[in-house]
Amino acid sequence: MPSKTPSENDFLQSYDPRGFDPVAVTVDVVALTIRDGRLHVLLVRRGEPPYIGQWALPGGFVRNEDLEEAAARELAEETGLVPGDLDRVHLEQLGSYGRPGRDPRMRVVTVAYLAFAPWLPDPKAGSDAAAAEWTPIAETRQLAFDHDRILDDGLERARSKLEYTPLATRFVGDEFTISDLRAVYEVVWGEQLHAGNFHRKVLSVPGFVESTGASTERGGPRGGPRARLYRRGDARQLHPALLRPSREDEIR
Amino acid sequence: MPSKTPSENDFLQSYDPRGFDPVAVTVDVVALTIRDGRLHVLLVRRGEPPYIGQWALPGGFVRNEDLEEAAARELAEETGLVPGDLDRVHLEQLGSYGRPGRDPRMRVVTVAYLAFAPWLPDPKAGSDAAAAEWTPIAETRQLAFDHDRILDDGLERARSKLEYTPLATRFVGDEFTISDLRAVYEVVWGEQLHAGNFHRKVLSVPGFVESTGASTERGGPRGGPRARLYRRGDARQLHPALLRPSREDEIR
């Protein structure tokens, strides 16, 4: 048998945690929803040092469960979701953050998840209602740890995913109008879209939406005809994609 | 002060690793390069149980360093790269895998990274040459742990990134021809591309490549005129993107 190399020794030692500084693994969740026409993120106010009194992303220690299960559990605990509701929530892994010193107490590697839902209950029962809140994105300031960076990465992921997946349909109800869908894009992307072109585009992408045949009972609150209602289609990717206008500055 | 909720207690306890089963954090690297016109991945042969004798992705325990540093270190150790070489290697986080039981010995959460380089030295000095090898993608079989899944995710990420980033220029040398670049796309995507359209497309994307003014000294090995040489441009995103043909089956 060949003698073990330094890197192999490291690998073997890695299974004996006493050989190294202890590491904790947590999950943090960037949970997004749209309320009152604005994009909101779920934040909790810290009741202990460090960063006491500051807002942070909800999260916690990983138990004997898969990482995604841990994220779903944390989200459910903070929002009071019941298991059935979770089917309506889109959850995906965002990335991991493990810079030494990101938590002053000990080494903590966190796996961040991104969650979307059309509505989510107010934080309540099962959680500390006074310490968790839906906050408009524009009003978030100075989160604890490196959560500002995680939130930024989550927002960019969300904006990008609207382009080539039917994710926007997760922000609306079971039946929705094309304008409802357009409102999602406008809120998340933060820009106005051309109503006519958006309409044409959505209907032309196969599997994005399917017609219910029905229409809304009334026109819009400020006038306009009744709009046709649609359901989510079966596409998992949008082809061709709905690209954001004006990203020229991000290209280089 | 409000009483602490269960989830907050969990969070606090998370900083006392004695309160929970110990967790190890590793990094694993999906290192890709092109050799002899085929896509290769760096694999190591395991010399210890479990999965003794099977091939696995290179990886190891995270020390007192950032996650990306750990991945770069592991890659350098296996390939004998010197620090200067690392500038030429593209490294990005792929995702984290933490299913309980993925390692039979204890709970291990791994953060996977994806690495690309135009050439990488054969595994040697500083590593166990007999136990690490560049393997053609088509010949990889039954990797240890959940590394098959990680490799698949890495390949899909690489294929996807070629579409909308200038990543392909990381697989070629400093000066290259359009055909060199096309060969990268063909090898990674596993399909033939239309030479004329590819040429037009690459030159029309702003910042993808820039001309050096020079040409190759000779024609191709089987004939053809001398080709013009190009350098990497300054674009970070390709706009418009070079989309893969025939993904129709993946859309739904």
Next chain:
DNA sequence: TATGTTCTTCTCATGCCGAGTAAGACTCCA
């Protein structure tokens, strides 16, 4: 009823894309 808003469809000019063609430069082999 009058006015303004919104949904939906259309038109038009522009530009990208896949497929095919072609000229010329080059290598290899007989």
Next chain:
DNA sequence: TGGAGTCTTACTCGGCATGAGAAGAACATA
């Protein structure tokens, strides 16, 4: 040396997606 085959580069053509604008009909509110 000559011919066959290869490859780079450029061009054309039809189809399709896109952005901008316009228009008609349906609806709410005053």
